[in-house]
Amino acid sequence: MSSERKSSEEYVVIRHRPGYRLRRTAILLVFSVVAAVIGYTTGMAQGGFRFSSVEASKEVLEEEVAKLREEYTEARQRVINLDRGRAIDQQALKQARTTIVELETRIASLKSDLTFYKNIMAPSETSKGLQVDSFTLDRDRQPDAYDFKLVLTQVGNNKSYISGVVAVNVIGLRDEEKEVIALRDLSEDIDDLGVKFRFRYFQDVEGLLVLPEGFEPLEIQVVAQAEGRKSSQAERTFEWDDLTEN
Known part of the structure; x- marks a missing residue:
């Protein structure tokens, strides 16, 4: 196997x-x-x-x-x-x-001056002699204070001087009662009740007025009185709101 x-x-x-x-x-x-x-x-x-x-x-x-x-x-x-x-x-x-605005302002001012002098030199029959031409107010930096300017003119016969005094009063309300305050009591630039003037063509009265506390002015009243040979009187009232609306 x-x-x-x-x-x-x-x-x-x-x-x-x-x-x-x-x-x-x-x-x-x-x-x-x-x-x-x-x-x-x-x-x-x-x-x-x-x-x-x-x-x-x-x-x-x-x-x-x-x-x-x-x-x-x-x-x-x-x-x-x-x-x-x-x-x-x-x-x-x-x-x-800016130049255009300045020129327009200047033109307006010149037109106003031209009208002013025209009115003095060639007045109408109803506006001769002593005149209260204008009263302006501009706000001052002080509260309730305003720069004022009063312009008096002699219209027509300007060959000789005109002289006299002008009084300015501010009419308003205090404690809801009427009160009249002389400009002398509101402005340190005015010493007398009547401001003396003497000019041939025009004269400016300028200064600063300050309103007393609580007094609300309504009107400004101007009364100018010429003396001597050209004795005459001129009055004019200005609304406060119209003077300060700008």
Whole structure:
């Protein structure tokens, strides 16, 4: 039985070649390295093409950016120039308007002066001799204080002087009762009840008046009395509200 088993077994004879496995491993390693080098070289070639494209695109973008920056600078300069021009135009327009207002004010003042002198030199038949021409009030910085100006004129015959006194009274209410206060008691610029005047054409009486506490002014009464050869009297009453409405 054992002899049959032995006869049926076959044996394979393999030739022993020392170093064969080592050489095969080395050859595979070399092929792997060569393949890697070829792949790297190909990739570099392709990568070099893409790099060149990126460089070209970068240059184009840089040119575009530079162009846009230049256009932006030019546009900004135009805006600055327009702003400066507009500011100059606005300033010039403002100055022109100011000049126009000043000229209109001056013209109105000259017309008023012209009318004033015309009335003095060429009066109507009903307005000759001593006249109370005007009384004006302007608010002062002090509370209840006003700068006043009274203008007296001699209309018609101006060859000689006219002289006399003028009295100014402020009529109003205090504690709901009528009260008359002389200008002398309201202004330190007036010393007497009657202010003396002497002139040929006109004379101004100016100063500062301060209203007492609790006094409500209603009217200003002016009475001018000429003395001597041209003796005459002129009276005029001015509403307080009309004088202070501006």
